[in-house]
Amino acid sequence: MTKHETDFRNGVATPEVSRRAFIITAAAAGGGMVLGISSATEAQATNTTGYPGVQTKAPEFTNHISITPDNKVIVRATKMEIGNGVLTSIAMIATEELGCDWSTVSAEYVLPSRNLAENNVYSKTGVLAYFAGRSTGKEMMDQMLQAGASARERLKAAAAQKWNVPAGEIKAEKSMLIHEASGKKATYGEMAEAAAAVKLDKEPAPKPHSQWTFLTKTSQKRLNLPLILDGSAKYGIDIQVPGMVYATVRHVPSHGGRLKSYNFEAIKAMPGVRAVVVIDPDEKRAGLPGNAVAPMGFSATTNGPQAAVAVIADHYWQAKVALDLLPIEWDPGEGKQWTNTAKVYETIAAAAKDAGKGNIIRQIGDVDAALKDGKKVEAEFMTPYNDHFLMEPLNGTALVTADKVEVWVPTQHPQQAMYVTADETGVPPEKVTVYPTYVGMGCGRRIYGDDVRTVVAIAKKVQGTPVKVIWTREEMTRQGRYRDLAAASFTATLGPDGMPKAVDINQAATRSSGRNLSDTPYATNIPNFRVRTKVFNTNLMTGPFRGPMYTSNLFFLETFINQLAETAKIDAVEYRRKLLANYPDPGWVKVLDEVAQKANWGQSLPKGTAQGVAIGNWAMANTKEGAPVPNTGSTVAAIVMVEVSRRGQVSIPRVDIAMDLGTVMNQEGVRAQMEGGVIMGLSAGLLEEININNGAVVEGNLDTYRVLRQNDPLLPQEIHVHFGGNTNHERLSEAGEPPMGPPPAAFAHAYFKATGKWLTRQPLTKYMA
Amino acid sequence: MAFELKINGKQVSVDADPQTPLLWVLRDHLQMTGTKYGCGINQCGACTVTIDGQAARSCNIPAAQAVGRTIVTIEGLSPDRTHAVQKAWAELDVPQCGYCQAGQMMAAVGLLARNPNPTDADIDQAMNNLCRCGTYVRIRAAVKRAAELV
Ligand code: FES
Ligand code: FES
Numbered sequence: 017m018t019k020h021e022t023d024f025r026n027g028v029a030t031p032e033v034s035r036r037a038f039i040i041t042a043a044a045a046g047g048g049m050v051l052g053i054s055s056a057t058e059a060q061a062t063n064t065t066g067y068p069g070v071q072t073k074a075p076e077f078t079n080h081i082s083i084t085p086d087n088k089v090i091v092r093a094t095k096m097e098i099g100n101g102v103l104t105s106i107a108m109i110a111t112e113e114l115g116c117d118w119s120t121v122s123a124e125y126v127l128p129s130r131n132l133a134e135n136n137v138y139s140k141t142g143v144l145a146y147f148a149g150r151s152t153g154k155e156m157m158d159q160m161l162q163a164g165a166s167a168r169e170r171l172k173a174a175a176a177q178k179w180n181v182p183a184g185e186i187k188a189e190k191s192m193l194i195h196e197a198s199g200k201k202a203t204y205g206e207m208a209e210a211a212a213a214v215k216l217d218k219e220p221a222p223k224p225h226s227q228w229t230f231l232t233k234t235s236q237k238r239l240n241l242p243l244i245l246d247g248s249a250k251y252g253i254d255i256q257v258p259g260m261v262y263a264t265v266r267h268v269p270s271h272g273g274r275l276k277s278y279n280f281e282a283i284k285a286m287p288g289v290r291a292v293v294v295i296d297p298d299e300k301r302a303g304l305p306g307n308a309v310a311p312m313g314f315s316a317t318t319n320g321p322q323a324a325v326a327v328i329a330d331h332y333w334q335a336k337v338a339l340d341l342l343p344i345e346w347d348p349g350e351g352k353q354w355t356n357t358a359k360v361y362e363t364i365a366a367a368a369k370d371a372g373k374g375n376i377i378r379q380i381g382d383v384d385a386a387l388k389d390g391k392k393v394e395a396e397f398m399t400p401y402n403d404h405f406l407m408e409p410l411n412g413t414a415l416v417t418a419d420k421v422e423v424w425v426p427t428q429h430p431q432q433a434m435y436v437t438a439d440e441t442g443v444p445p446e447k448v449t450v451y452p453t454y455v456g457m458g459c460g461r462r463i464y465g466d467d468v469r470t471v472v473a474i475a476k477k478v479q480g481t482p483v484k485v486i487w488t489r490e491e492m493t494r495q496g497r498y499r500d501l502a503a504a505s506f507t508a509t510l511g512p513d514g515m516p517k518a519v520d521i522n523q524a525a526t527r528s529s530g531r532n533l534s535d536t537p538y539a540t541n542i543p544n545f546r547v548r549t550k551v552f553n554t555n556l557m558t559g560p561f562r563g564p565m566y567t568s569n570l571f572f573l574e575t576f577i578n579q580l581a582e583t584a585k586i587d588a589v590e591y592r593r594k595l596l597a598n599y600p601d602p603g604w605v606k607v608l609d610e611v612a613q614k615a616n617w618g619q620s621l622p623k624g625t626a627q628g629v630a631i632g633n634w635a636m637a638n639t640k641e642g643a644p645v646p647n648t649g650s651t652v653a654a655i656v657m658v659e660v661s662r663r664g665q666v667s668i669p670r671v672d673i674a675m676d677l678g679t680v681m682n683q684e685g686v687r688a689q690m691e692g693g694v695i696m697g698l699s700a701g702l703l704e705e706i707n708i709n710n711g712a713v714v715e716g717n718l719d720t721y722r723v724l725r726q727n728d729p730l731l732p733q734e735i736h737v738h739f740g741g742n743t744n745h746e747r748l749s750e751a752g753e754p755p756m757g758p759p760p761a762a763f764a765h766a767y768f769k770a771t772g773k774w775l776t777r778q779p780l781t782k783y784m785a
Numbered sequence: 786m787a788f789e790l791k792i793n794g795k796q797v798s799v800d801a802d803p804q805t806p807l808l809w810v811l812r813d814h815l816q817m818t819g820t821k822y823g824c825g826i827n828q829c830g831a832c833t834v835t836i837d838g839q840a841a842r843s844c845n846i847p848a849a850q851a852v853g854r855t856i857v858t859i860e861g862l863s864p865d866r867t868h869a870v871q872k873a874w875a876e877l878d879v880p881q882c883g884y885c886q887a888g889q890m891m892a893a894v895g896l897l898a899r900n901p902n903p904t905d906a907d908i909d910q911a912m913n914n915l916c917r918c919g920t921y922v923r924i925r926a927a928v929k930r931a932a933e934l935v
Contacts, residue, residue, distance in 0.1 A: 099882025099918050237878050244883035245871045247819020247859035251884060254818035262813070287802060331801070333809040407823055407831060407884040407917045456821075456884030457917055489824045684878060688920075692881055695919025718828035718915065726921050727909040735922050 032280045032292045066248035067255075068097060068240070069125045069451045075212035077167035079126075079137055080160060081110060083212075087191060087205030089116045091163075092126045094138050095156075096148035097240060098428055098458035100752045101685045104238045105151035106160055108682060112230045113164025113222055116204060117191040123239055128431040129449045139431065143311035146431035148458055150750040152681055157748065161222040167211075169220045171204055174211035178202075225679070225746060232748075235684035240454065252426030252453045253411045253486060260413060260482035261290060263474050264335045265326040266344065267495050270351030270711030272316075272555045274298075275323045279343040283327065288334030292342070293477040295324040295470065302442035310435035312464055317557050318497065319436055319464040326474045332486055351555035351711020357400075360501070360554055360708055365398060367524035367552045368503040374522055374548025378534035378642040381544035386518035390509030393583050395576055397506070399568040399778045401498035401556060401706035403715070405723050408456020409492045412471035415482040416441055421448045422482075423472060426455040428462040436465035440472045459696075460560025461497060490716030497559025498706055500526040501552075502568035504533075506576045514584025515594060518544035523572070524552045529565035532632050532757070533573055535644045537599040538592075547642075555711050562693070563634050563753035567700060567760070574630035574761035575776060578768070588629050588765065589617055601646030603676030607631065607653045607741035614738045615655035615672035625659045625669070628765025630758035635750060650749040651676040653741070654694065654758035656732075658766035664785060667729055668698070668763070673755055674738040678747035683739065686751045690737045693755025698732065699724035701760025702780045730781070788852055792817070793861025803849035808832045810848040811858060819859040819887050823915065830914030833888040833895070834858045840895025840911070859887035862894065870894050873931035881918035888914050893928045902932055 072090050074082035082090040091110045097103040107123040128146060131138040139145035141155035150156075168188050175193040176183035179200045187194045191204045204211075225232075243249035268274060280292045297320065304310065314320065325344055329335035354360055412425035414437075421443045427433045430452040438445040455462065467487075475483045487495070502525035511517045519542050521533060534547035561567065581591035589612045596604050608631055612618075617627060636649035657670045671694050680686050703722045707714040715721040724731055764775040767784070775783050787800045792815070801814050806825075811817045811834075820843055823831030827845040834843050835857045862868045866875070870893045880886045889912065896903055896911040903911065908928050916924070 097882075099884075101881075237875075238880070240883070241875060241878070241880060242866060244880045244886050245866045245874060245890075246862070247887045249883055250818070251821075253822065254812075256816055256818075331805070331809065331813045333802075333805045333813070405917055407821075407829070407882065407915065409822065455882065457882040486822070489826070688878065688881060688923075691922055692919035695921060696917065699919075717826050718824050719826060723915060723917065724919070724921075725915055726912045726924065731909075731921055733905075 066243045066250040068103065068123070068454055069127060071127070072124060075208045077170055077212050078163040080163035081114065081167045083204050083208040085205050085208060087120055087203045089114065089121045089204070091121060091123045093123050094126050094146045095151055096125065096428055096430065096452050096455055098148045098455040100689060101238050101682070102148055102151045103240070104236060105682060105685065107239060108231060108236055109151070109157055109160035110164040112228055113161050114168050115188045115190070118236060120191055125452050127449065127451065128434045129446070131431065132446055146311065146429050147463065148428040148455065149752065152748040152750065162219065165220045165222045166216070169216055170211040170214040171207050173214045173216065174207045175202060178210065231681050232679055235682055237684070249454050251408050251456050252424060253408055255413050255424040255453060255484070257413055257415065257424065257482040257484070260484050261328055261330060262332040262335050263326045263328045263483050263485045264332065264339050264488060265324050265470055265474065265485055266339060266491060267322045267324040268346045269494060269713070270346065270348035270555060271322070271557050272351055273323060273349035273711065274347040275325060276345040276347050278325050278345070283338040283342050286334065286338045288330035289327060289338045290330065291328045291478065293326050293328065293474050295321055295473045297321040297323050301439050304435060304438055305444055308435065308445055310432055310439070312429060312432045314439060318559065319466040319469055321440070321469060321473060322495070324470060326485065328478060328483060336488060348711045349555070354554045354708050354711050356709060357707040361398060364501060364503045364524050364552050365396065367550050368396070368505050368522050374550050376546065376548050377530045378539070378545065378547040380539060380542070380546070383518050383520045383544045383546040386544035387507060387509050387520060390511060390517050391583070393508045393510065393580055395506045395579055395776055396504070397572040397575065397776045398503040399501070399571060401501050401558070402561060402700045402704045403493050403496040403498055403706055403721065404459050404461040404561060405493065405721065406457040406459060406461055409489055410467040410487040411485060412468055413482060413484040414472045414475035416472060416476040416479050418479065419443060419447055421472060422451070423448070423468060424451045424453060425468055425471065426453050426462065427465070427468065428455065428458040429465065432463065432465045433468040436468045437472050440469050441476050459562040460564070464497065464559065466497070493716050493721060494713040496706070496713070497557050499561030499700065500558045500565055500568060502526070502565065504572045506572065508580060510580065510584055514586050516542050516580055518542070521547045523547070523569070524550040525565060525568065526551065526553050526558045527565055529569065530642065531565055532569040534642045535636060535638050536573060537601065537604060537644050538577065538595040540598045541595045554708065556708065556713070562696065562756045566634055566753060567697060567756050570630070570632040570757040571701060571761045571778065574632065574758065575764050575774070578628065578761070578765040579774060582768065587618070592631060599646065603647070603651045603741065603743045603745070604631065606743060607651050607674045607676045610738050610741035611653045611655050611672050611674035614674065614736060617655060624661065624770055625657065626766045626769035627655050627657050628762040628767070628769060629653065629655050630761035630765065632757040634754040634757060647678070647745050647747065650751065650754040652754040652758055654762045656759055656762040656766050658763060658770050660770045665729065666767070666784060668732040670734045670736065671732045671759060672736045672738065674741040675751070675754060676741045676743050677749040677751060678743060678745035680739060680742055681748045687737045689751040690755045691735045693752065694732065694735050694759050695724055697756035697759045698730065698763065701778050702730055702763065705779045705782065788849070790848065790851055790856060791854070792856045793858060799848065801848065804847045806844050807834070807846045807848045807851050808843040811843060817858055817860055821884055821887055823885065823888070828915070829885070830892055831885050831888040833891040833914065835891055835895050838895070838898050840892045859891060862890065869934035870897070870931045872934055873927040877923050877927040877930060879920050879923045879927050881920055885914060885916045889916065889924055893931060896928065897932055897935060901935065903928060
């Protein structure tokens, strides 16, 4: 039997079931699970060791801080731990003001359902309140510092009342309240219950940054380190909900296509198989009630439903084996025009060259006139689609009933997950509980909630039964939200001094962004400067890739600057110093000087070995005209050493990286982000490429998609992170995305110096001699 | 079909198709989720355990093949995170997201069992696991530190 699943009623379709499926449905009805799991079973799933969403009951001082009678501090955070240490940072910020002993501190997630029930008290900072990116943004810092200060003053007030002394005479330090004159002492825990009830006349003001003793002064290891060491940290894929079954899913390989048919009979009798369910993108979704807003929005190309078929079985392995054997026919839809990668590249390169129709996003002077004379330099660049290739495959577990949904998911944005769930199931947001877990890396792949939509779209077809859905690695790679595809053509003329008189940039990309192109501080010293952009798309979906468009634009610009410097025969660091001479943010030159000095830039090296340089800024603010705002974002410079052996073997003996984040809050945490970013940035720029075949992604797993590994000849042998470039500006900017940018351009520069060949297309290794 | 496995010093009974990869027997049937799924094709090493003291990728081994052998997973490395590899990993603050690290640590255990003083090249060969967070430089240092601590 081959059939479409068309029997949709109220958005809930009947799955094709094997006989076994009736058994679970019946058991569910008899066992009370139709109404959602009981609190006892919920506790089993979420109150286990290693689950960061546990909601410990303890006196609450503020929305963000609880202290238990046995003197443990719990900091409640809206930021999910994706590997960047954000949960630890949040706890550190509160600790600075609370004055507690760091060894007593732990952190828990605040569920988005609690936020909703409490009138969005946790998301006052807007759509990014629940975004697991940075923790040190001003709003988040202010909120957590205030929470710490408020809790501390309540503790003092409670002690003052109990001891009958003025609160001003009490010291709060290392989790102890001390009144020196009377010799009275108590732990925070002993005073917690009384303190939580204190009403202050006025909330205390947090101290100025200059008086910090913990932040910026100490480095702390991630709070969940012990849980990682013994395997007890609970990622989404580890969640066990009593009575759950497993599913694995295949979405239409050509993004945006449709399901034609499938044949359940072929797998129906296979061991453990219970049902096949279909996700129909054309089925009407519920939308959100009233004034509810999904922080990351809904759109067809980010988190809209995609045609898919899932097999549900008793165990994951059974579901996977059966899905591999399930005959499925797809209609590739519009994607079929993209017959191969070469066609895509030709089309985007042509769009980048055809400057005429571009959208002018920055214009200084008269570029056309200035291009007429002087030494001309031209170049064309391209960066392909890349997959995030996060180590934890997409997954989620959901239990849907008629009026309630529970979802366990490794997400970068659980609030978004909650609203996507409401849209997909028609259950109102206040009846949706999302339990976020630890996350096996994020990098922007887990913000839209497309994964959550698939999970609940499957679970809603087997109401009353919890389902854990796990993507195979191949499925995750083929259903990416890839790094944007981008191409650019550059033209410049140099003056007699070798410096650019005019630079003309035409870029085409799958996302509109001039970051690190149109907003470059170099333009403050280039008299004629123009950037035009165009948006070009295939059917493949794209998303943030540890800095949307950052790694593409920066590679283009910095490689071109190196080409100009080499053409002018001026040292590339010196060339940049000159270009930056008029720019009022001192961080850029400071970072360059720091990295150049530490890497011993200019040292004489054996033939075949060379150094290359690049610099950029992630998260820099722009003026209305598109000019850079000084002292914003994170400026990062890298020097990469490349060695090309006589047999042509290429290796990277050393990478140096320096940054200006303003002020560094947790130095060792930043160091780890910098090291990891260098590796991921080089991997993406040197090795990775997603190919397309009739609208579908070719690569699926590590046998075809090369990612930098321990034994890769291109793994940097040493990475040196330098902090001397920080300007001590008051901002505490982020560290995750910034190191992704400069290394590939610095590599290409060094490779040119070693071989005489410019690499202008990524993945760079594909174009090496 | 029921069969027995010896995991972390305990004899456990499993009711599963013996052809199921050991990884999924551990994770789904025994609720031992410290061992991770990454690629399923013997490439990434997230699923590494030791079998008879040697590092093995459990996604690629039918459970039947592990019967009668001694399996150790991350949960069984030590009762209190004091195995030399765990201590070295903590000291050098290796993990970022942590997802790959159980596999990394088990690969290190396997390496050190057969080579107590590995060189950089030995480490790079034996520790061919994927870490998307890019903790490789620290992993190499931590393996050396663990060698000192053993
Ligand atoms: S999951 Fe076994 S090697 Fe990747
Ligand atoms: S620590 Fe995240 S993948 Fe290795």
